[in-house]
Amino acid sequence: MGVRIERSEIAGIGVRHDVVTKSGQRIGVLIYRDDRREVAMYDINDPDAIAQSVSLTGPEAEAVADLLGHTAILSQLSELSGNVVGLFTEHLILPADSKYLDGPLGDTKARTRTGVSIVAIVRGTEVIASPTPDTGLEIDDVLVAVGTRKGLDDLANLLAKTTN
Amino acid sequence: MNLTTDTLLLIEVGALLLLMSVLGRIANRLGQSAIPLYMTLGLLFGSGSLLPLDASQEFLHTGSEIGVILLLLVLGLEYSPTELMTSLKKNASSGILDALLNALPGAIFGLLMGWGPIGATVLAGVTWVSSSGVIVKVLRDLGRIGNRETPTIVSILVMEDLAMAFYLPVLSAIVVGATLAQGFVTVAIAVGLVLFVLIVTYHFGSKMSRVFNANHAESLLLGVMGVAMLVAGIASAVAVSSAVGAFLVGIALSGQVAENAEKVVEPLRDLFAAIFFLFFGLQTNPGDIPVVFLPALALAVLTMGTKLLTGYVAAARAGIGVPGRWRSGLALMPRGEFSVIIAGVAVAAGVDAKIAPFAATYMLITVISSPVLARITDTRWFKRRMQNSATTSVKTLRGDGSR
Numbered sequence: 194m195g196v197r198i199e200r201s202e203i204a205g206i207g208v209r210h211d212v213v214t215k216s217g218q219r220i221g222v223l224i225y226r227d228d229r230r231e232v233a234m235y236d237i238n239d240p241d242a243i244a245q246s247v248s249l250t251g252p253e254a255e256a257v258a259d260l261l262g263h264t265a266i267l268s269q270l271s272e273l274s275g276n277v278v279g280l281f282t283e284h285l286i287l288p289a290d291s292k293y294l295d296g297p298l299g300d301t302k303a304r305t306r307t308g309v310s311i312v313a314i315v316r317g318t319e320v321i322a323s324p325t326p327d328t329g330l331e332i333d334d335v336l337v338a339v340g341t342r343k344g345l346d347d348l349a350n351l352l353a354k355t356t357n
Numbered sequence: 358m359n360l361t362t363d364t365l366l367l368i369e370v371g372a373l374l375l376l377m378s379v380l381g382r383i384a385n386r387l388g389q390s391a392i393p394l395y396m397t398l399g400l401l402f403g404s405g406s407l408l409p410l411d412a413s414q415e416f417l418h419t420g421s422e423i424g425v426i427l428l429l430l431v432l433g434l435e436y437s438p439t440e441l442m443t444s445l446k447k448n449a450s451s452g453i454l455d456a457l458l459n460a461l462p463g464a465i466f467g468l469l470m471g472w473g474p475i476g477a478t479v480l481a482g483v484t485w486v487s488s489s490g491v492i493v494k495v496l497r498d499l500g501r502i503g504n505r506e507t508p509t510i511v512s513i514l515v516m517e518d519l520a521m522a523f524y525l526p527v528l529s530a531i532v533v534g535a536t537l538a539q540g541f542v543t544v545a546i547a548v549g550l551v552l553f554v555l556i557v558t559y560h561f562g563s564k565m566s567r568v569f570n571a572n573h574a575e576s577l578l579l580g581v582m583g584v585a586m587l588v589a590g591i592a593s594a595v596a597v598s599s600a601v602g603a604f605l606v607g608i609a610l611s612g613q614v615a616e617n618a619e620k621v622v623e624p625l626r627d628l629f630a631a632i633f634f635l636f637f638g639l640q641t642n643p644g645d646i647p648v649v650f651l652p653a654l655a656l657a658v659l660t661m662g663t664k665l666l667t668g669y670v671a672a673a674r675a676g677i678g679v680p681g682r683w684r685s686g687l688a689l690m691p692r693g694e695f696s697v698i699i700a701g702v703a704v705a706a707g708v709d710a711k712i713a714p715f716a717a718t719y720m721l722i723t724v725i726s727s728p729v730l731a732r733i734t735d736t737r738w739f740k741r742r743m744q745n746s747a748t749t750s751v752k753t754l755r756g757d758g759s760r
Contacts, residue, residue: 201508204444204515205435206493209503223503226616233503238744241505241681342443 198286230254283345284315287334290355299326307347309340365412373398373413377631388498389728390491392634392693393721399638400646400717410639417636423586424633425701426603427626428694430585432489432518433607434619438559441608444515451509451671452516458663460485466656472709478531479703482524483716484660488693488724489514495728496688499735506672506681510688513671521695522551522605525598528699532706533596547597551605558609566614578621581610600698630694637697637717640704645714653718661690661723661730680743684734691727696720 199211207225214220219235221243230253233246249257287294293301303309314321314328315335321328338348377395384391402410445452463484467477492514496502526547530540558565569580585606592602610618668686677685700716703709733739 201505202440202443203502203508203511204440206502206511209508211505221503221505231503235505239678239680239740241677242684243500243503246500246503 198284200283232257280339281342281345282312282337282339285336285338285345285349285352287330287332287336288353289332291330291352292354293330293352294332296330297326298324298328298330301330301351303338303348303351306351307340307344309338309344309348311336311338313337362412366416369410369413370416373402373410373635374631377635381631390488390494390691390693390724391631392488392491393724395631395634396638396641396697396717396721399635400641400643401638403639404642414639417632417639420629420632421636421701422599422633424626424629424631424636425600425698426585426589427622428630428633428698429600429604430581430607431619431622431626433604434610434615434622436515436518436608437611437615438555438562438608441515441519441555442559444512445519448509448512448516448671451513451667451674452520454670455513455517455667456485456520458667459660462656462660462663466652466659470652470711470715472712475531475703476709476712478528479699479708479712479716480656482521482528482699483692483696483719484656485524486517486521486692486695486699487514487664487689488691488695489518491691491693491724491727492688495691495731498728499731501684501688504681504684506675506677506685509672509675509677510668510685513667513689517695518604522555522601523548525601525699525702526551526596528702529596529598529706532703532708543596546595550595550597551601554605555608558605562609562611566610566612569610569614569618571613571617574617574621577614577618578625581606581618581622582625598702634694634697637701637713641713641717643714645711646718649711649715649718653715654722657719657722657726660692661727664689679746680734680739683739684731687727687731687734690730691724692720693724 201209201211203209205226207223209221209223211219211221218237219240221231221233221235223231223233225231228251230249230251231246232249233243236242236244298311298314303311311324312322313336314324314330315337316331316333336348336352338345340348376398377391380394380398381391384394460481463480463482464477466484467480468474470476470480472480492510496504496507496510501507527544530543530547533543569577571577585603588606589599589602592605593599607615665686668689669682672682672685696716697720700713700720703716704713
């Protein structure tokens, strides 16, 4: 199973992304409006509450992200569109049982169906910028998409379709 | 020594500000909001008190009006039109539940107290709206901004703030004592105007912001203050309430302009908002408080209970576990700036004189007790209780995990 990232907006304060690890630990990354970041570990007994958290400055966050892997590229990408009203950048992980897996990107007809542009595909440490309809989709690919909130939700649903 | 009115004004205002500064520090030390202390200070020096201040009355009055405008302007700056719209779409049902559970008790109580339909409308607003200022401060102090129930809490606050954009014009129209038909027309105009501004802002907000230069602090400050006061004045002239005008200006500005404007306006907001709370205390006769204390306490207990229920249910709907539901409910309890603003509108319009001390007492009770109550969920006692109930119902807890 791919990693699921949950995104929650806290109006007037910032955005939080959560990841639940295989072992059941929830990790949250908060990005405040003023660019401060906070990495939080949630309580195992009470998964809604923070047990411990660390505040990071922008450069510190980048350093940690670099150490951890390719997430650095992703978080920077999602920040680019931070000031454009109504337009979001989101990284969508291709579900392992998606019917579009192993086929070309063009099969999804994402732009026609959802109005969302897929601007890049992140595969491991490699980035395929501006993928064409012929670009193949592989397991664990991360699609970087730009569109409206609704369009991105539609795209996520589209990608989640299985062969049956 | 030559004490003209002007020099006396400087001395009075200076002394008051100095006292408020000390009180602010004490409140901070205690993990409390400074609002109740500012209001209490006002009570000590206000009308009918031991030491009434006369020279600074007029200045503080003007200052308090600017305070309301700035409170609402900064609140509006914190939200973008898109955030408001998404909150509205996603959490409309929680917002309606919140309104029913918390505005109705106030309205019924107002009627029972014999304050008539106008008094009932005023009290409905006073009990309805939680204090976003106090709540966000408590959440920050307790390190709960990142908790999973926080977006639910905040979205309820956003809905309430937005609802005020409609409630305040309605209230202003009602309190001027128009006939039913007249009142209906005024309310329709007010609501239509607010809707119009919100829709225009939603679609053209970023274009409007371009009028200002985000990188020149001085002209930005003057420009944003100018527009806010101008719109507030015009709004007030057409009975839409100056506060709502300022709130709409804040929402209309977005992006870098809003971010920088918030930075330059915030210190001014702190100054004038403090004056606003002080002035409300000054206007209130402390002699009236003992009479209204028990009813205010009763209503406070009742509506803190209904807020607890609101938060609990809203968090449960968002898939939050039991401890998080309690945290949400307890966090939502304090009422604050809006309750005072609403009571202020009523006072200015000359509604029943008991309403101001009543609202002040009510708000002081909720705002002082709530930060203490919000900490209950961090106690060992609460955690142990939660764990005991969790082990007996592990399955249900797992079942309503995330989404």
